[in-house]
Amino acid sequence: MRFYLLGGAAIALAAVAFFLIASKPEGANAEINVAAVAEEAVLNLYSARHYDTDQRLYSDFTEATGIQINRLEDSASALMARIQAEGANSPADILMTTDIGRLWAAEEADLFQEVSSNILESRIPAKLRDPDGQWFAFSQRARVIFYDKARVDPADLQTYADLADPRWEGMICTRSSSNIYMLSLMAAQIHHMGEDAARAWATGLWNNRARDPEGGDTDQLRGIASGQCAIAVANTYYFARALRREVRGLANPEDTSRIGVIFPNQQTTGAHVNVSGGGILAHAPHPENARLFLEYLASDSAQAYFSAGNDEYPAVEDAPLAPSVASLGEFEADDLMLIILGQNQRLAQEIYDEVGYR
Ligand SMILES: [Fe+2]
Structure with missing residues (x-):
């Protein structure tokens, strides 16, 4: 079981959030509870993943946290161009995309901020994340x-x-x-x-x-x-x-x-092996919500969706494989x-x- 509190700034705002992720070794039913959130309960997600099944990922997060997800889907290159054009005024909190080549391009363009998270660092193997915490892979x-x-x-x-x-x-x-x-x-x-x-x-x-x-x-x-x-x-x-x-x-x-x-x-x-993944954007208006979302994506239940919904391999070790994926051997x-x-x-x-x- 893993447990953590948001940082001092949030507490000073008297709107303390905490998240409880109970990671059961048998897998798919992580529990997530949130008391309150320091930021407006919104997350703006720019996503180049276009899988219908990802909808469950988003709705489960909103149900658990009360944080509404506004999602903009486009190609990775279009989203990256948009983030650059929006600059410091960008409403985007997170860029999710497929392929390490694109995550790398976003890092090279200084789109991400560095994220430090015990949950992400312990759940996502080191080879599947940026050494500076700019991006994390959530499926393989x-x-x-x-x-x-x-x-x-x-x-x-x-x-x-x-x-x-x-x-x-x-x-x-x-x-x-x-x-x-x-x-x-x-x-x-x-x-x-x-x-x-x-x-x-x-x-x-x-x-x-x-x-x-x-x-x-x-x-x-x-x-x-x-x-x-x-x-x-x-x-x-x-x-x-x-x-x-x-x-x-x-x-x-x-x-x-x-x-x-x-x-x-x-x-x-x-x-x-390649991945899909994402990171928190440099000018994210809701960085705490964004971190909660990335940590949610590393939970057992979200990891199970990546396999069951899109036939991918989870990034987290020992997360369950969909039968179609397991059948490949x-x-x-x-x-x-x-x-x-x-x-x-x-x-x-x-x-x-x-x-x-x-
Ligand atoms: Fe693909």
């Missing part, structure tokens, strides 16, 4: 290899490096190199292989393309179902979602049972500090550009 997704069971022997395809093997010429589908997931995947290869090998890897992968990159991750999986791609690179939640509910072009079980999943690099670095994840993926973003784009990967 692995970017892995999917394959047509009729065309590929997974014994031949156990690593990211294997994707560049000429034996797969004309067989692999990926999305475009300008996509942030592809940039972060390259950023990881740069870290593990070194720059020159990463360049050679990008060349090999490009040469193995079944078609010029098109569409999102689900389109790569559809490519396997349609027979255009023998191999695809995609995030785990797109496939887990297709196992759980109807996804156009991916009939279950006709198509999904044809698709196998390989968690790469299990004998070496572990599978590449256990795997070793790359344990590099996410911030390294941020630092390698620019070089990743340069390498893709250099080798002509579109």
Whole structure:
């Protein structure tokens, strides 16, 4: 059980808030109680997560705290441009987005403030948060290899490096190199292989393309179902979602049972993992409410939603997995500090550009 009080300034305002998070080891039913809040009971959330199921995250927080969430959804780049244009007058308290590349870009643009929170620091593993507390990851997704069971022997395809093997010429589908997931995947290869090998890897992968990159991750999986791609690179939640509910072009079980999943690099670095996450903005008008919200996102009940609602992996260790996610199997994840993926973003784009990967 964890318990804390807000700081002295709030007490001086005689509007003391406290939050009680009872984290039960068995999981999903954290209790949250709030007595009062020093700030107006409002939180302005700018979110680039567009998952319907996230609604439960917001309504549960409001129910527990009385803090109303005003949510503005847009693309990460549009939200970041807006925050910059609004400057010190921005009403935004929190930016939530997907991909470490975007969290890193927001940090580079000085959009976040540093947050110190015992709850966040104890619940979120160090590799999944900024060392200075500017951003925190709340869910994880692995970017892995999917394959047509009729065309590929997974014994031949156990690593990211294997994707560049000429034996797969004309067989692999990926999305475009300008996509942030592809940039972060390259950023990881740069870290593990070194720059020159990463360049050679990008060349090999490009040469193995079944078609010029098109569409999102689900389109790569559809490519396997349609027979255009023998191999695809995609995030785990797109496939887990297709196992759980109807996804156009991916009939279950006709198509999904044809698709196998390989968690790469299990004998070496572990599978590449990316995140969604957020941070408190530098000019947040409601920083205490914002911190309460981030701490809520790290609670057992919120963590369970990330998996059950969007088929992601929780960020908090031992938080429960949705059945669709668990069915993908256990795997070793790359344990590099996410911030390294941020630092390698620019070089990743340069390498893709250099080798002509579109
Ligand atoms: Fe996605």
